[in-house]
Amino acid sequence: MDVKKNGDVSFWYADIGGVPGYRPPLPGDIVADVCIVGAGYTGLWTAYYLKQAAPHLNIVIVEKEFAGFGASGRNGGWLSGGFSWSREKYEKASSRAGVIAMQAAMMGTVNEVISVAETEGIDADIRRTDELLVATNEAQEQRAKAMYAHARSWELSDERVGYIDAAQMRRRIAVHNARGAFVIKKVARVQPAKLVQGLARAVERLGVPIYEQTTVLSIEKGKVATNRGVVRAEKIIRATEGFTAGIAGHERLWLALNSAIVVTEPLSEKLWSEIGWDGYEVLGDAAHTYCYAQRTREGRIAMGGRGVPYRFGSKTDVRGVTQQATIDKLHKILTTLLPQTSGLRLDHAWCGTLGVPRDWCTTVGFDKQTGIGWAGGYVGLGVSTSNLSGRTLRDLLLGNDTDLTRLPWVNRTVRKWEPEPLRWLGVHSMYQLYRIADEREAKGLPRTSRLAALADRITGH
Known part of the structure; x- marks a missing residue:
């Protein structure tokens, strides 16, 4: 499937008139109280909350490209209150009560982000809605129902989660072969670039400079060396997410996993009447190689998923350019779920990288001995997680003992990824197994394929 534009960071920037001009770079050697590396959601939220709590602090942000160049300006726009985690893994280091508190704190990020956007006058096309994880075959239906049961077992009420049958799902969005869907309520859809650009301006208004075109070469106690x-x-905060592996000494800390999105031309009112989607829900599926989608402000469909999942040595893309095979794969996912869209043009395609820890569970922390803090490993759910990261890092840097600093993801240590080529082989094997598992389930396998469980064991997913 041909696409009008490939790369140029993302459609979200094309939607607001193109990528922004650069702010000035670091003017030379300087001294600050706090240096934040990375001007994406994590770095900006940290600066925002820290400067408000301690206005006297001299805080600076250094950024290789421009604020919002990475995943913050390229993601699928799910403000979900969700994050990459395993309740059971976190419980081993905490308690059931601690995990439930973390769950509640994360879900509170939706209201928090919306509140800040309103306070700061950030128009990010935010729309409150539900998240629908649709099942289109028997195996997926079993998993979707299991997701709902698992959520309820962790004390999430029907005010936050639910399950709808095939007829209810089709009344919301006319997904082909829909058998039902796991519903996560009280989430929101956003325009990612609008949110990150508005947040950057809010941080500058507080008096925090953002030095762009400034490449960080190394981070050590008391010192950030740049070009x-x-x-x-x-105090230093590393907020580099999917680009972390490019910093000396951090090559195996978080794996740089790739994700891609295509955006259609605007749909006609007739086509929307056939599809539905009147609630602007964020839409995913229960496949192992899952997809994620939204109905945009101006009536397009943005459909995302995994393309080439990992580049050797944690290499990243070139300004969002993605492969034709990835575009074709995402177009097939779109037209399989929504055959009504088969005649639509694709206007834009792009990709980005996200950080993946070895156990696939996100973390936030601060080392008092070195004065270095970090947050990330969001595995694609950073729009909400980054906000809680920023508030938590504020408390950790200020030395405050709060409910946030006692959550079980704080200062949680995770082993590093294996060296190459084991890393590349493991990730590509995982996604090949997921792909085959999905194919077998689509052909009628009435249960989750054992190949998917094997893939999870290989990579610790």
């Missing part, structure tokens, strides 16, 4: 000079700071 433009050195920042000496007592």
Whole structure:
């Protein structure tokens, strides 16, 4: 399937007139109280909350490209209150009560982000809605029902989660062969680039400079070395998510997993009447190689999923350009779920990277000995997680003992990924097994394929 534009960071920037001009780079060697590396959601939220809590602090942000260049300006726009985790894994280091508290804190990020956007005058096309994870075959239906049961077992009420049958699902969105869907309520859809650009301006208004075109070469105690000079700071935050592996000494910390999105031309009112989607729900599926989609403000469909899942050595893309095979795969997913869209043009395609820890569970932390903090490993759910990261890092840097600093993801250590080529082989094997598992289930396998469980064991997913 041909596409009008490939790359150029993302459609979200084309939607607001193109990528922004660069802010000035670091002017040379400087001294600050806090240096934040990375001007995506994590770095910006941290600066926003920290500067508000401690206005006297001299905080600076250094960024290789421009604020929102990475996943913050390329994601699927799910403000879901969800994050990459295993309740059972976190419980081993905490307690059931601690995990439930973390769950509640994360779900509170939806209201928090919306509140800040309203306070700061950020128009990010935010729309409150539900998240629908649709099942289109028997095996997926079993998994979707199991997701609902698992959520309820962790004390999530029917005010937050639910399950709808095939008829109810089709009344919402006319997905082909829909058998039902797991529903997560009280989430929101956003325009990612609008949110991150608005947040960057809010941070600048607080007096925090953002130095762009400034490549970080190394991070060590009290020092951030860049190609433009050195920042000496007592406290440093690494907020580099999918680009972390490009920093010396962090090559195996988080794996740089790739994800891609295509956006259609605007749909006609007639076509929307056939599809439905009047509630603007964010839509995913219960496949192992899952997809994620939204109905945009101006009536397009943005459909995302995995393309080439991992580049050797955690290499990243070139300004969002993705492969034709990935575009074709996403178009097939779109037209399989919604055959009504088969005649639509694709206007834009792009990709980005997200950080994946070895156990696939996100973390936030601060080392008092080195003065270095971090947050990330969001595995594609950073729009909401990054907000809680920012508030948690604020408390950790200020030395405050709060409900946030006692959550079980704080200072949680995870082993590193294997060296190459084991990393590449493991990830590609995982997605090949997932692909075959999905194919077998689509052909009628009445249960989850054992190949998917094997894939999970290989990579610790």
